[in-house]
Amino acid sequence: MKHILPLTILVLCLCMLPAAAVIQEVTIKGTVSAVSLENNTFTITDPARYGCSYPASGDVVCSFTPMDRTSLSGSVPSDSAYTVFNIGDSVVATSLGGEGVTWITLAKLLGPADPQAYVTDIVGDPSTIPTSLAGDYSIWMSNTPDCMTCSGTTCKAALSKVEILSGTDVVMSKDLKPGYSMTYNGRNDGSSVTATFVKGQAPSNTCAAYVSGMAGPQTVSVYVVNVVPPVGFTDKAAVTPPPEVTMPAEARPTATKSGMLPFVALVALALIAIFGFSRRE
Numbered sequence: 173m174k175h176i177l178p179l180t181i182l183v184l185c186l187c188m189l190p191a192a193a194v195i196q197e198v199t200i201k202g203t204v205s206a207v208s209l210e211n212n213t214f215t216i217t218d219p220a221r222y223g224c225s226y227p228a229s230g231d232v233v234c235s236f237t238p239m240d241r242t243s244l245s246g247s248v249p250s251d252s253a254y255t256v257f258n259i260g261d262s263v264v265a266t267s268l269g270g271e272g273v274t275w276i277t278l279a280k281l282l283g284p285a286d287p288q289a290y291v292t293d294i295v296g297d298p299s300t301i302p303t304s305l306a307g308d309y310s311i312w313m314s315n316t317p318d319c320m321t322c323s324g325t326t327c328k329a330a331l332s333k334v335e336i337l338s339g340t341d342v343v344m345s346k347d348l349k350p351g352y353s354m355t356y357n358g359r360n361d362g363s364s365v366t367a368t369f370v371k372g373q374a375p376s377n378t379c380a381a382y383v384s385g386m387a388g389p390q391t392v393s394v395y396v397v398n399v400v401p402p403v404g405f406t407d408k409a410a411v412t413p414p415p416e417v418t419m420p421a422e423a424r425p426t427a428t429k430s431g432m433l434p435f436v437a438l439v440a441l442a443l444i445a446i447f448g449f450s451r452r453e
Contacts, residue, residue: 244272317374325388
């Protein structure tokens with residue numbers, strides 16, 4: 173009987189865990205060097221991997237670090253990539269399940285130099301790209317599940333609520349069905365943003381059949397986004413480097429959720445240790 177309470181504490185702590193993402197995402201920057209329609213792949217050369225360091229004091233530092241690979245190849249998220257990207261384009265790309273193999277997002281950069289590294293086009297899931305959109309725009313998405321199509325932690329998305337932000341202000345918000353688009357061009361500076369929801373997934377945790385604590389893959393969606401920068405933005409971008417943020421932090425919370433597992437497990441073990449010590453006293 174003396175072991176029942178510690179085990180109960182551990183089980184309760186584990187049950188409080190949200191669904192955790194289990195498939196690794198890798199984000200890189202490089203140059204499109206080859207396109208294969210036959211194999212449905214893009215090859216990116218001179219890849220630099222995105223990562224963050226967390227010093228004991230001070231701000232988190234995020235950057236792209238050159239890899240020891242000369243190139244990475246992976247399947248494209250949508251055939252739209254073949255009309256958006258060309259050989260020689262500078263891109264940021266995110267793959268699922270390791271380095272390359274499956275690109276879930278491809279983002280075209282405004283210029284080859286780092287000070288001009290703003291995104292103008294995205295095919296895939298924008299929430300996986302850490303680089304800012306051109307023109308001080310950003311985009312946020314939240315999907316509604318079709319609860320009749322769920323498998324584990326994910327469902328097909330019936331709708332996607334898409335918000336376009338100019339600076340910190342939401343300037344347009346729409347619920348898009350798969351295949352539908354929206355365009356914002358209300359700033360009178362020659363700029364515009366067009367977003368198309370191609371297809372997607374939504375978390376199953378709002379559906380009645382969801383099992384609390386279920387672990388499974390993160391949701392992935394496909395959008396096609398095009399940003400026409402304001403007049404003169406290229407010259408301004410060459411002087412003012414962009415921040416390494418594309419969208420609100422809550423756009424992709426899966427890394428935080430999966431990171432809670434070791435923390436909660438340690439808390440559970442600490443509680444057990446405390447309880448055991450108090451019993452001995």
